[in-house]
Amino acid sequence: MGFSQKHLLGIEHLRPDEITDILDLADQYVDLNRRDVKHADALTGLTQINMFFENSTRTQASFELAGKRLGADVMNMAMQASSIKKGETLIDTAMTLNAMHPDLLVVRHPHSGAVDLLSQKVNCAVLNAGDGKHEHPTQALLDALTIRRAKGRLHRLNVAICGDVAHSRVARSNLILLGKMENRVRLVGPPTLVPAQFAEFGAEIYEDMTEGLKDVDVVMMLRLQRERMDGGFIPSEREYYHRYGLDAEKLAHAKPDAIVMHPGPMNRGVEIDGEIADDINRSVIQEQVEMGVAVRMAAMDLLARNVRAERINTAVEV
Ligand code: ASP
DSSP states (O other): OOOOOSSBOOGGGOOHHHHHHHHHHHHHHHHHHTSSSOOOOTTTTOEEEEEESSOOSHHHHHHHHHHHHTTOEEEEEEOOGGGOOTTHHHHHHHHHHHTTOOSEEEEEESSTTHHHHHHTTOSSEEEEEEETTTBOHHHHHHHHHHHHHHHSOSSSOEEEEESOOTTOHHHHHHHHHHHHTTOEEEEESOTTTSOGGGGGGTOEEESSHHHHHTTOSEEEEOOOOGGGOOSOSSSOHHHHHHHHSBOHHHHTTSOTTOEEEOOSOOOBTTTBOHHHHHOTTTBOHHHHHHHHHHHHHHHHHHHHHHHHHHHHHHHHHO
C-alpha cells in the first residue's frame, strides 16, 4: 500500500487506486473503533497539531480522536478567525509551528488555497480539513466509505448532490472523487446555488428536485451556507424548503433503497426534514460521522508512513 502524496490537500491530487487504499485501510480502522480497546500505534511518538481558523465540531473532534487512538501527541490550537490577516499571519503561524517540530498538521482555513500555501512553508505532512469553498478531502473520503459500505460498491452509482453547491467545498471534493471512481453525479438546486460552470466537472445539472432525484442511489444534501452568502441567493427559507428541502414526498422519486446523506451541521426544516434525517432505514448521517474517525485514522497513518520513510532516507544520506 503506497501513498504518493506528502500532504492530503485535495481529492484532485489523488489517483483512484490511492482512494481505494485509504478506504481499505479505513475499513480496518472501523473494526478497531468498534472494539473495547481502540488503540493502535501507527502514530506513536509523532506530534499532531490541529489548527482550525474556522469553526468545526465533527471534523476537529474526529481528527483529535483519530490521532489519539493511533498514539500521537495531539495538540489543538484555537485560532480566532477575526485575527487572521490573510497571508502574513498565516505564514508567521506556520513558521512558529514548524519550530515545534510537528509531524502532522491538520488545518482548516476560510480562504481557498490557504492550506496549500501553508504546506509549502512547513516540513511536516499537512492535511486539509477544509479551505474556503475549495476542498474538504477527508469529508469526501468518509462519504465515499459510507457509500461503499452501504451500496457494496463505489462505481456506477447515480448520486444527487443537492442544495448550496456554489458555496460548498464538500460538494466540490465529492464531485471530483465520485467522478474519478466512475459514478454519475447530478447537481440539484436553483441556478443561484448551482452555477452552470459546475457542468465542467462532468455533472448533470437539475433545477427541479423531483427530476433530479429520479432513480438515484444516493441523495446527498448540503447545508445552506449563509456565512458565505453576500446577497439574496434564495427567496426565503420557507420557499427554499418547499422547493428543495428533502422530505418523504421528494425522496419517493429516488430508488426505493436510496440512502440519504448530509455532512452536517444540518438545518432541519431548511434543507432536510428532521424525520428523514432520523430515519435509520434511509439516513446514513450517523454512519458518516463514524466513518469520519476511521478515514482520518487511515489518512494520517498513510501520511505518517511517508514521514517516517523520508526521515530514514535523510538519516541514511547523512
Ligand atoms: N462541515 C462541512 C464543511 O466544513 C459542511 C458545512 O459546513 O456545511 O464544509
